[in-house]
Amino acid sequence: MSRRRRATKRQTDPDPVYHSATLAKFINKLMYGGKKSVARTIVYRALEKFAEKVKAENPLEAFEQAIENSKPSLEVKTKRIGGANYQVPVEIPNDRKSAMAMQWIIAYSRAKPGCPMEEALTKELIDCYNNQGSTIKKKDDTHRMAEANKAFAQYK
Numbered sequence: 618m619s620r621r622r623r624a625t626k627r628q629t630d631p632d633p634v635y636h637s638a639t640l641a642k643f644i645n646k647l648m649y650g651g652k653k654s655v656a657r658t659i660v661y662r663a664l665e666k667f668a669e670k671v672k673a674e675n676p677l678e679a680f681e682q683a684i685e686n687s688k689p690s691l692e693v694k695t696k697r698i699g700g701a702n703y704q705v706p707v708e709i710p711n712d713r714k715s716a717m718a719m720q721w722i723i724a725y726s727r728a729k730p731g732c733p734m735e736e737a738l739t740k741e742l743i744d745c746y747n748n749q750g751s752t753i754k755k756k757d758d759t760h761r762m763a764e765a766n767k768a769f770a771q772y773k
Contacts, residue, residue: 626712629641629642629645632644632657634661635676635677637677637681639680639681639684639715640660640677640680642715642716642719643660643680643684643719643723644656644657644660646716646719646720646723647659647660647723647738659734659735659738660738662735663734663735663736663738663739663742664676664677664680664742666735666736666739667679667680667683667738667739667742667743667746670739670743671743671746671747679742679746680742682746683722683742683743683745683746684715684718684719684722684745686745686746686748686753687718687721687722687745687752687753687756688714688715688717688718688756689709689714689717689718689756689759689760690708690709690714690760691706691707691708691709691759691760691763691764692706692707692709692717692759692762692763693705693706693707693759693762693763693766694707696769696772698772703766703769703772704762704766704769705766705769705770705772705773706762706763706764706766706767706769706770707763707773718752718756721752721755721756722738722741722742722745722752723738725741725750725751725752725755726738726740726741728751729741
């Protein structure tokens with residue numbers, strides 16, 4: 618019998634404006650230094666501008682479509698077998714897919730120089746919605762890496 622405590626998933630409360638758990642997780646990932654109200658204002662303003670630019674009636678649906686477009690389905694994990702390290706392609710669970718997509722979007726938004734976070738986030742969401750930009754490139758690179766190492770899939 619195992620003596621370890623197993624981790625339990627915590628449920629995040631939905632955000633107050635759109636009542637979406639996905640958006641609440643995105644706000645929490647964007648939050649810096651515990652300043653949730655600042656993160657909320659950045660995300661809500663970016664969502665409004667994003668919906669305006671892509672001509673979407675519902676900003677939440679457009680946001681979810683952008684997240685869906687940037688979700689990876691495969692990644693490579695390093696396995697050590699017989700003294701050799703192999704990059705083994707592995708399917709990603711759904712919760713990790715969305716977490717990776719959110720992290721990539723936020724990271725590439727923060728990396729845009731000389732641009733306020735609100736505008737950078739808007740640009741990155743537009744790029745994800747249109748299946749282009751650095752987040753989509755990262756997803757494609759991840760898939761390409763998994764495809765290149767398909768021969769080691771037997772080591773799962």
